[in-house]
Amino acid sequence: MKDRWKSPGMLLGMVLCAILVFFAVFAPQVAPHDPDRQHLAHRLEGPSAEFPLGADKLGRCVASRIIYGLRPSLGLAVTITALAGFIGTSLGIFAAYFKALDALLMRITDCFFAFPGIVMALIAISILGPGETSLMIALALPGWPKYARVARSKALSIRECGYVEASRAIGAGPFYILRHCILPGVLPSVVTISTLGIGGKIIHIAGLGFLGLGVQPPVPEWGTMLIKGLPVIEVAPHVSLSAMAAISLSVLAFTMLGEGLRDVLDPRSNLSDWRKLQFAS
């Protein structure tokens, strides 16, 4: 168990995630400039000592905007994942434990699965209008079925364990059993897929920002920065490249952490075998 923690990918993922969280929390302290302050004399200027990642079309410090952009990206991604994970896990273990609800809940889950996630998000945003709350709803809506599936399949196998029946035999009610017998066994997998899920949500948030449907300006956001940088990419590639790098780096960080977590918490998961096969071929 101990040496599993020494996997380099997970360590790197942990360090990167810690750095990202640190920057998001202490953005005002670490950012070189106010992200909204326009230094018009330095418009589209390349990286320099004063502006580490240059300045954008309005002369705002790109580095500061990237750092402040961590806040909506990380904050929303974590909130959405927590929301989706909570809803999905609860429904999943309910479906597994109460056989009568199983068919109904799982068919609802299937309906959500059948819908492409980004299409559902676009529909939700066009109904609710752009904004942070609607972004949360739009991304949590297609997000939860995955957790329901995983939680249900785990719970189904735990439910057949001797100690669940033994708990019933000493008089435990269904909610006690769900809380103390089933949930602890389901959580490792849920934590793993939600860590991986945070990475996916960061992409979705940036994607919706890119389309102008996500976090609204002037709040600094990576997807918005990317599209704003595209027209000037020939004269000032640093604007969109920085945003791209920020998105890639944060997705990479959470994916590495998630994969490492999976190897630790779910050592028998066949996903890692699958990955080994891919490397072999």
Added chain:
Amino acid sequence: MSQPAVIHLEKMSKTFESGFFFKRRNVAVREVTLSIAPGRTLAVVGESGCGKTTLARMAAGLLKPDSGLVTFAGRPLPTWDDRSLRQRLQMVFQDADGSLNPNFKARDLLLEPLRLHGLLQGDAEAQLERLLSMVGLVPDLLDRYPHEMSGGQRQRIGIARAMSLAPDLVIADEPVSSLDRSIQAQILSLLRSFQERDNVAYMYISHDLESVRAIAHDVAVMLGGVFVETGPADAIFTNPMHPYTRLLFEDAIESCDARAVSDYDMEWCQASEDGCAFAPLCPHAVAACSSSLPLLIEPTPGRYVRCALAADTNEIAA
């Protein structure tokens, strides 16, 4: 039986069906009737797959029977509310490893039944001490998880959990079969001491004849989902009447294990749809044995045998 039975099972049946397109029926328990008086131990003996565990789970109300009725302490089981029933009817499981929640330490496992029933008054530490000494465990164990204990320690925890609520009946499903001989003896004497102290009744499910001899007052031999022979333990051990019981005991002299009788158990269960499950192997079988289930007859008072030839074969054996 002078006292009213603590539990009475009347014509319990359970059939499992599996498969979606091709239904396969597996008759687990067929019309089993039994009674246990307070302070007595009924041992249900039989090899794997004969329906013992299904019977135990139905008796405990953990599995709904297809037909039949369980009466516990004078009231039908379905009319009991779960909370008060679980306080008076407890189970001890075979696999103490799998029947203890792996997320709990021994401390929480021991207090769990009391907490669930709101009986944890006053000092939890004092309660823990009482429970530990009750089953002969040392306090070092309290902060260990189930997988950090030995099989005997886990089973003691399981017994302490069952006994902490002072139940009227404990259904013990192979409580010692995964333990060493020496530990088995300790666990059995522990169970006996509880019976002497609290007058608790046991339904003791086992394939291990040696342990049955040590603890049972009455014995029911089960085969293919039916009781083939019931009666007082002494009488059955000294004079088994059903041909299957006799085979069981003869083989058991060498192996002390009902499972050693044959490898036919699965086929027996499937073949038991109509006739006597033992007919394919019985040296005295006649054509009628495999076509219809023999009736339960009472050759001597208090003993029941489900074999038309029991009286005759008994003479042959004698």
